[in-house]
Amino acid sequence: MKKIKMRVAALLSMAVFLFTSMSFSKGEGKIVGLDENVSSYVIGNEETGDIYCEKNSDQPRAIASLTKLMTFYLVRDAIEEGKIKLDTSVKADKRTEELTSWEYSALGLKEGESYSVEELLQGLIAVSGNDCAYLLAKTVAGSEEAFAKKMNEKAKELGLKSQKYYNASGIDTKDDKENQSSAKDLFNLARELIKKYPDILKYSSMDEVNIPGKGIKKSSTIPLKDEIKGVDGLKTGTTEKAGYCLISSVDMKELDGNDEFRCLGVVLGADQKDTRDSAMKDLIYYVSRFYSCEKVLDKNRSVESIEEASAKQGYVEVYPAEDLTIISKDNINVATKINLNKNIKAPIKKGEILGSVDVNYGGKDYKVDLVAKDDIEEASFLGKITRSVKNNVNFLLDLLIAR
Incomplete structure (x- = not known):
């Protein structure tokens, strides 16, 4: 019954969107009817990088836990280079448990307990665990400060000029600094990440993280997977400064059956969770309605x-x-x-x-x-x-x- 209600809600949302989508601004790539309580957004083709719709997409903003995409990237680099393995055991320290007790999201790691890198990656993406981000950063680089330096180096290597990192999680620093990026650079980071390490979709599509031996069972924080067919990720982020943020990955063929391409959408600075989700739905349905695969040759x-x-x-x-x-x-x-x-x-x-x-x-x-x-x-x-x-x-x- 719950799934039926979700499908009905999704269909109603699409119907409302199609009714209001009569007025798309031409030439600017912006949806006129999209909620104004969103600071910036972009949606485009995951493979080619073509942009279908955008608003303030080059404007740098605080990104909260969307940071963890770069954290995942560097951890996977370390695995690829043979520096660590998925079954590498990591012991949580006092700082890890401090992060667990914060107001932000955490997997619930306990000081003195050991966890595998695989378990920490699950918590990092599916649950947006700040404790997982810190412990992975420390494992890869020795300290979170050293890891943040690597994050900035990687951003520069990938040509993501708007990005600046202070930590691996995206929480505010003691001097009130927060990691930042433009929506466009997050779009390009997500593209590169999925291309190089497609297993991130395995983590982002999980419904929950369950580690029975350690008493951990937490539901995924990633929305829309049960509401829109084809959504299989990717990451949420929320702080007071960043607002409500979301990156969604979508297999458009799953959504309408004909379009064999994938999309990535980024929404930054929504005033509340419902606004964030509604804006992303509108972006996805916009592409579904107005774009299609054409086999030219x-x-x-x-x-x-x-x-x-x-x-x-x-x-x-x-x-x-x-x-x-x-x-x-x-x-x-x-x-x-x-x-x-x-x-x-x-x-x-x-x-x-x-x-x-x-x-x-x-x-x-x-x-x-x-x-x-x-x-x-x-x-x-x-x-x-x-x-x-x-x-x-x-x-x-x-x-x-x-x-």
């Missing part, structure tokens, strides 16, 4: 058939060398232009380049070679003569009919 479908007397069959068919799929917006056309080589003559080998096709969409240009799908044999001398005579006769008949 199919390597198994001919784009041109050329009459050619030198070919045994009398014609040459050309095919794209590769598929080309574009995520296109309603009412924006994809332009194509075919360019064939001069003097195409048989025999022709399979895969031989016979020209190219230029594709333009949304200011982006794509170029794909055109090739022969199979070997094309040369016509016999008699065949060429017969075809030439036939073509000339047809030409003369056309002239007479035209007169």
Whole structure:
């Protein structure tokens, strides 16, 4: 019954969104009807980085626990480099338990108890445990201060110019400083993270973290997974300065069945949790409603058939060398232009380049070679003569009919 109610609520939300979505501002990429109690947002394609909708996306803001995406990145780097393992055992210290008692989220680690890196990663992402962030940072770099330095180095390496880190969790520092980033840089960080370490989706899609031997059982803090089909992550963040923040990852094919692409959305500075979730829903449904996969070129479908007397069959068919799929917006056309080589003559080998096709969409240009799908044999001398005579006769008949 609970799941049915959630589905109904999601459908009602989508209906309201589609009703109000008549007024999208053109050219700015902003949704006019989106709640104004959100400081910035962005949503785009996870694979290509194309942005579909944004507001104040380059403006740096406090990011609270969205910080933990960078923490996860560096921990996974350390595992990849062989410095630690998922089964590495880590003992919680006094500071860990202090973080557990704070007002912010924690897994509930106890001083003196040992936990595996795998358990800490689960708590870091699914439960947003500040205690897990601190203990992982200390394990990788020796101290949280040294880890924060690594975080800033990684941000610089990835070209995330707006990002600044003071700790591994995102809580306020003693001198009231807080980690910061723009929505756009968080979008790009999440893209790189999922590309390099897709197992983060395993952690973000968990419903709870359960460690029976240590008395830990906590529900995930990540919203929308049960409300919108296809949502499988990614991270929440909340402090007084940052407001309510959310990064969501979505498999759009799961949502509407046709669109084979993934999206990432970022919402920063919402005034309350419901506003944050509502804004993210609107962004996801906006993409679902107005964007779709268009297979512009199919390597198994001919784009041109050329009459050619030198070919045994009398014609040459050309095919794209590769598929080309574009995520296109309603009412924006994809332009194509075919360019064939001069003097195409048989025999022709399979895969031989016979020209190219230029594709333009949304200011982006794509170029794909055109090739022969199979070997094309040369016509016999008699065949060429017969075809030439036939073509000339047809030409003369056309002239007479035209007169």
